[in-house]
Amino acid sequence: MEQTFAMVKPGAVQRELIGEIITRFEKKGIKLVGLKLMQMSEELAKQHYAEHTEKPFFDELVKGITAGPVVAMVLEGENVINIVRTMAGATRPSDALPGTIRGDYVLDTGKNVIHTSDSKESAIREINLFFKKEEIINYSLATETWIYVLP
Ligand code: IDP
Numbered sequence: 594m595e596q597t598f599a600m601v602k603p604g605a606v607q608r609e610l611i612g613e614i615i616t617r618f619e620k621k622g623i624k625l626v627g628l629k630l631m632q633m634s635e636e637l638a639k640q641h642y643a644e645h646t647e648k649p650f651f652d653e654l655v656k657g658i659t660a661g662p663v664v665a666m667v668l669e670g671e672n673v674i675n676i677v678r679t680m681a682g683a684t685r686p687s688d689a690l691p692g693t694i695r696g697d698y699v700l701d702t703g704k705n706v707i708h709t710s711d712s713k714e715s716a717i718r719e720i721n722l723f724f725k726k727e728e729i730i731n732y733s734l735a736t737e738t739w740i741y742v743l744p
Pocket of ligand 1: 683707708711
């Protein structure tokens with residue numbers, strides 16, 4: 594099973610979309626194995642978005658992600674890195690299809706409600722940046738045999 598990192602951004606917390614976003618992942622059959630409401634520091638924001646340091650929107654990015662609390666989560670399931678990214682939708686609002694989170698809730702790239710890891714490497718890096726080992730819970734869901742074809 595694969596794990597990925599996702600984050601409900603401050604705008605989505607303010608718009609009371611936390612439940613809506615988590616519900617989509619739960620209904621898909623994806624398991625939540627880590628979850629926390631937190632206020633990101635400027636330092637953590639800069640680390641998280643390190644790959645964008647040179648981008649013209651970097652300051653706006655750091656300011657936006659620290660503007661209020663976020664909900665950080667670790668999600669587990671088959672191919673969840675790609676699946677969660679597909680469910681989040683495209684970065685550009687005009688490319689984000691209806692039925693995706695961004696397709697349904699976003700009009701501006703700078704207010705795009707959710708972050709999701711874009712590769713195995715970034716998933717590992719981001720999970721470790723936001724969660725201690727003991728904050729990730731290993732457990733089974735009773736529904737797993739109805740979600741996966743198991744050997
Ligand atoms: P992603 O979140 O879809 O993976 P990235 O290209 O990794 O997109 O960019 C990270 C974040 O930076 C985006 O989610 C968005 O909030 C912000 N961003 C990306 N491009 C722009 C832009 O052109 N203007 C303002 N913000 C941007």
